[in-house]
Amino acid sequence: PRRLVVVGASLAGLRAVEAARRQGFEGRITLIGAEEHLPYDRPPLSKAYLDVLDDGDPQIPSFRTEDTFREELRVELMLGAAATGLDTDARCVIVGETTVPYDILVIATGAGARSLPGTDGIDGVHALRTxxxxxxxxxxxxxxxxxxxIGAGFIGSEVASNANKRGLEVTVIEAMPTPLVRAIGAGMGTAIAALHEQNGTELLCGVGVSKILSDAGRVTGVELADxxxxxxxxxxxxxxxxxATEWLTGSAxxxxxxxxxDEYLATGVPGVFAAGDVANWYNGLFDRHQRLEHWTSAAEQASAAIHNALHPESPKPYATVPYFWSDWYDSRIQFVGVTDADEIRPVEGAPGADRRWVALYRTGDRITGALAVNGQNVIMKYRMLIMRGASWAEALELAEKRKVAAG
Ligand code: FAD
Known part of the structure; x- marks a missing residue:
């Protein structure tokens, strides 16, 4: 192949480009990104970037300088340029009036924030994605x-933590009766959300928003359904x-x-692969399609997709135990695995009460997930167990050993 085109200039797009050079690809590389910025890291945006800083000015969490893109990676950057279409017969990406031909295409356009209907153009109402x-x-x-x-999910909760740290008045509203059901499974959301109450952030669950109130185009308040x-x-x-797949509508x-x-991150269209938040790929480890919105898998998928694109004779399936983290107040939340489980059992500390606690997820007689708050030294051990299909008994044994070790 002579020309690699990557659409989406963020984590997955960057890692795809890096992997291609690392794996010896010598052809031309074009990286197309809708945002004006060089690729930057998103997790800090709702964490360190919002912190109070002595000198006032936070650093942009850029991955690389423009020079390293051009010189080290030999990448042609097309920034501030949104792909608008894909012609898989002619093998080219359409960017407005321009067409960019490819032999290999990696789709890494990620995801965009879901917006609340009727809030467009109101000053002071924000998603946090870019x-x-x-x-x-x-x-x-x-x-x-x-x-x-609005929404007690991870990103909203991180912003709430930061507002609270600054001593600002902050309320979190969640429409579901308990928060984070989809992200960590039923039951555990309430325990995690206790961090809000413990730190003095008001959390209202089971209540919808009826209206965003504004005056002269500026937000003034939120009216609840009650x-x-x-x-x-x-x-x-x-x-x-x-x-972010709108640009692919009507393509093959x-x-x-x-x-x-599929498990190779291949779309089935010749030369076309996907990676990152946009990819709904087959994870053989859990026998299911998954679209993860996690940093680690986005980076790994990009390099797996490149390997499979460059080495069609020896493709490797990409399978993983999903992992994400989130920082609320001074606590780190980490989850590994999948959330649907027959049983969720606390094995260390009391969820929602202690500063540190760990819960394990069981499906049949296997461990399939683990959730930890301030359990950095143990979570990856459980991830390893899940990775090799360890039994529930073995997971409990590890938990027991840890208890003994902790005295
Ligand atoms: P994205 O980062 O979404 O990037 C896609 C890029 O493609 C964007 O720049 C977009 O502008 C561009 N694009 C879209 N459409 C087009 C088009 N048509 N043409 C050209 N370009 C296009 N994960 C964790 O595991 N832990 C965390 O603590 C964590 N914190 C996060 C905090 C925030 C505020 C956010 C937003 C995300 C967080 N994540 C976290 C998730 C993590 O950042 C994502 O999984 C990761 O960014 C995915 O990378 P990506 O390259 O697949 O997609």
């Missing part, structure tokens, strides 16, 4: 905004994300909760 979003949110926090977070009104200068909408690439691909 650097531009984070700048606006940071500015609002700096000016002491009364903050309302009639209550919460005054606000900043509203963070954290209600999930949508895979199958869309089904993102870009549908």
């Amino acid at each position: 650097l531009d979003d984070a700048r606006a949110v940071r500015e609002a926090l700096e000016s002491g905004a009364r903050t309302v977070v 009639g209550r009104v919460l005054p606000a200068d900043l509203v963070i909408v954290g209600i999930g994300s949508i895979p 690439v199958r869309l089904d909760n993102g870009v549908f691909c």
